[in-house]
Amino acid sequence: MRKLVCVAAMLSLGVTQVTFSADLAGAKDHPLVSRFRGADAVGYGQADFGNARLPSGANGKHTDAAGRLTDIVYRAPPGKRAAEVFENYRQALAGAGFAISWQCGPGTRDDGCGGFRFAGDLADPVIATLKGDSSEMIKLLDATNNNVSYLIATLVKNGQTSTVALMVSQDDERPTGVLLRVIDAAPMAQGQVTVDAAAMAKGLAAEGKITLYGLHFATDSATLTPDSKQTLDEMAKALKAAPALKVYIVGHTDNTGALAHNEKLSQDRAAAVVKALTTTYGIAANRLAAKGLASYSPVAANTSEPGKAKNRRVEMVAQ
Structure with a gap:
């Protein structure tokens, strides 16, 4: 089994971020969570401040997170199944000190293991905000065969809270798709607009x-x-x-x-x-x-x- 590029090795600030030739222009890994080895970044978005409503439990439970927001869609290399990709991420996050508060799947894309719709409630709204080929991202993340898994995890380091939401999806005969959302908690910068x-x-x-x-x-x-x-x-x-x-x-x-x-x-x-x-x-x-x-x-x-x-x-x- 190939392993995810070590998350723990990237936990310090100021780490050099590597870009890949097959990536969407401007896309780069988040400093805390790297990609599955050999994956390509096909969708990317980053905002200094954003709000995210993340599934965090059954029966529609959600967690609201706010701060520096990074969203990345990856395409796993050929032959890598969703179960392998998801388990590599899970192990790497746990090993890096992230507390995984909830995980589920594989489940259905329309009314999955938390009573939320993986595609409509989670992936589609994010895709609409990202740079990249939206049709390709939808194909990667909208698994009509219901092969979708998800987890939410949190890391507190040096007083900084980072929340990761991970969705891994694979439709029949297609590459495995990964949606990675990372929210680094921080207050919104105020005073940027002055009332005259x-x-x-x-x-x-x-x-x-x-x-x-x-x-x-x-x-x-x-x-x-x-x-x-x-x-x-x-x-x-x-x-x-x-x-x-x-x-x-x-x-x-x-x-x-x-x-x-x-x-x-x-x-x-x-x-x-x-x-x-x-x-x-x-x-x-x-x-x-x-x-x-x-x-x-x-x-x-x-x-x-x-x-x-x-x-x-x-x-x-x-x-």
Whole structure:
């Protein structure tokens, strides 16, 4: 039995990534999980941040993962059966320290060993986002003979959580296909879009409030970071353009930690914004009032990192 190129040997960051002449242009192995020896990468996609809903148990159970997202479709070499490819991956992942939380198969493609459809629920939506020949990827991953296996595994290393979802499929007389999804957990980079003064004024007029994700604080602190300046500049412009306008500056947190701590933290952060506007920009103190609401008013569920990121915010609310 040929063995998967050793996963454990690629666990350190900065490993040299090898590309193969038969691969789709731009495709490369993930640093943590290499290919089955001799396989070609025929589909590839990578995003600095993405969300993935991964089958993780029977009766439709799913796990939501968010972070740096890598999706690869491989075509195994001729003569390599799905069972051999899947078992090589399983052994290599386990040997590298991944905890396999669930595996199933071979099962049916339409209502498989977890009550989900391998092709429609898992493979097809991913294929639609990848570079490569979609018809070839569908042939590799949509096994009409029901020869499909799947596993989900997690590795925690140096404080970084990586989740792997693996689907191996083989239709009659066709090469074995592999769909590999790797999600390296990381918060979404915030502050990449700044709301300008005109948009703030429009939001206040239409909704009575505007959410400002461009205000950032040091971790577990009320200290504004330097990259908040652009948003503070626009807030001051909006307030100076409407001298009669009075606003509440409202701080919000996610639900991580004790509620009492978050109440104080959100109040202190709101007060820090008020202080910056009054001392640096000369906005009259009687036009501003700080209020911290901790996690009392979420705009998303606190069950995932993307939801928590949305809830960590400052709002400007018309009085």
